[in-house]
Each structure stands twice: as structure tokens, then as C-alpha cells.
Amino acid sequence: MRVCVIDGRGGGLGSRLVSGLRETLNLDCQILALGTNLAAAAAMRGAGAExxxxGVEAISKLAPTADVIVASLNMVLPGAMLGEVTPEVAKTILEARAKKVLLPLNRVRVEIVGTEGRTMDALIDECLSRVRVAVQGACRA
Structure with a gap:
């Protein structure tokens, strides 16, 4: 089972997700980290991604190989993250056969009904729980 975390900018969210997944999932699961830039990729490497x-080319090539994709909602909104999310990145994620577990962060003034009042920590905990359920059995989580 291959779990892919995608992040941009400084990789803060991605590194927290990778670290949490590393603690949550058995070693049978491979964690693939894809950054829209080198800083995000380095942060996720430091958090334990194998x-x-x-870059866009790497995301386009590797995201479709994942069984589960974990990212913020911003990663499917072209132009988000100060322009780091290209239309190609958004399309690649949306068209991937993988289950997508997206955190509803509200940084581009997109209002997601039903997510009010949730802290980043609560969102990450819920995300990790949903990934654990998604891969249950396959990775003996």
C-alpha cells in the first residue's frame, strides 16, 4: 500500500502528516512525499518519508501510483499556495485512482460548510484516522 502526501510552500503540513502517518501505519505501508518545491520535499523527508x-513533473508521474493521497484541499485548487498549485497538479490529483483524503484548510477564501471551528491539530488527527481506516488490512495498521 502506497500513501502519498503532497504539500507545498515550506512543507509544514506535509511534514506533520508524514510524521503522524509514520507513527500510525505499519512499516508495510510506503509513504511517498511529493512537494511542489524543494523546501516542502525536504521537510517531508526529514519527517520520515521513504x-x-x-516539482510538477514528479507529482504528475508519481501521484497516480498512490493508493491513498493525503493533502490539503488547496492542492486541488489551481493557483493556490501562492501559485504553486498549477492546473496540472490539481488535475493529476483529481484524476488519480487513489482515495483522496483532503484537509479543508481555508486559506484561499474557499468556504467549506461543516468545517467551522476545527483546529489544525483536530484536522490532522481526523485525517490520520481516515487514512488508517482506508489502509486497514492492506498495511496491517
Missing amino acids: QVAS
Whole structure:
């Protein structure tokens, strides 16, 4: 089972997700970290991802190989993250056969009904729980 974390900018969210997944999932699961830039990729490598790559080409090539994709909602909104999310990145994620577990961060003034009042920590905990359920059995989580 291959779990892919995708992040941009400084990789703060991605590194927290990788670290949490490393603690949550058995070693049978491979954690692939894809950054929209080198800083995000390096942060996720430091958090324990086994395979790391960066850039639009890497995301386009490797995201479709994942069984589960974990990212913020911003990663499917072209132009988000100060323009780091290209239309190609958003399309690649949306068209991937993988289950997508997206955190509803509200940084581009997109309002997601039903997510009010949730802290980043609560969102990350819920995300890790949903990934654990998604891979249950396959990775003996």
C-alpha cells in the first residue's frame, strides 16, 4: 500500500502528516512525499518519508501510483499556495485512482460548510484516522 502526501510552500503540513502517518501505519505501508518545491520535499523527508520528489513533473508521474493521497484541499485548487498549485497538479490529483483524503484548510477564501471551528491539530488527527481506516488490512495498521 502506497500513501502519498503532497504539500507545498515550506512543507509544514506535509511534514506533520508524514510524521503522524509514520507513527500510525505499519512499516508495510510506503509513504511517498511529493512537494511542489524543494523546501516542502525536504521537510517531508526529514519527517520520515521513504520516497521524496518535488516539482510538477514528479507529482504528475508519481501521484497516480498512490493508493491513498493525503493533502490539503488547496492542492486541488489551481493557483493556490501562492501559485504553486498549477492546473496540472490539481488535475493529476483529481484524476488519480487513489482515495483522496483532503484537509479543508481555508486559506484561499474557499468556504467549506461543516468545517467551522476545527483546529489544525483536530484536522490532522481526523485525517490520520481516515487514512488508517482506508489502509486497514492492506498495511496491517
